[in-house]
Amino acid sequence: QVQLVESGGGLVQAGDSLRLSCATSGRTFSSLVMGWFRQAPGKEREFISTISRSGGSTYYADSVEGRFTISRDNAKNTVILQMNSLKPADTAVYYCVASPDWRGRFNSPSAYDAWGQGTQVTVSS
Numbered sequence: 001q002v003q004l005v006e007s008g009g010g011l012v013q014a015g016d017s018l019r020l021s022c023a024t025s026g027r028t029f030s031s032l033v034m035g036w037f038r039q040a041p042g043k044e045r046e047f048i049s050t051i052s053r054s055g056g057s058t059y060y061a062d063s064v065e066g067r068f069t070i071s072r073d074n075a076k077n078t079v080i081l082q083m084n085s086l087k088p089a090d091t092a093v094y095y096c097v098a099s100p101d102w103r104g105r106f107n108s109p110s111a112y113d114a115w116g117q118g119t120q121v122t123v124s125s
Helices: none
Strands: 003-007 010-013 018-025 033-039 046-051 058-060 068-073 078-083 092-099 119-124
Touching: 003 092, 018 033, 018 092, 018 119, 033 068, 033 078, 046 068, 046 078, 046 092, 058 068
Parallel strands: 010 119
Antiparallel strands: 003 018, 018 078, 033 046, 033 092, 046 058, 068 078, 092 119
């Protein structure tokens, strides 16, 4: 069973940067595809980004392409989401996710078996 613990959220101003981390345990990290979703109040969970087991492939939502970068360190069992040029629209709870495989739908919540507890990101204007 995979356990995911996010950290790094907080309150920032528009244009600032934040770095989210997700520590993973309970399964061989390099066997998992990893990703991030977010959920704003009153909205559905939204796909943000995902990364392959080796880190060689990454995918992003159009809303964050060019501003956010996902990376992983298989030696430290950690996945990172570097968020730059933050906007008030980025305000949400951010969730780290994991799965043995994307199952052909990397941007769907149903593709991921494990979810972290979430970390709040608030961007003020």
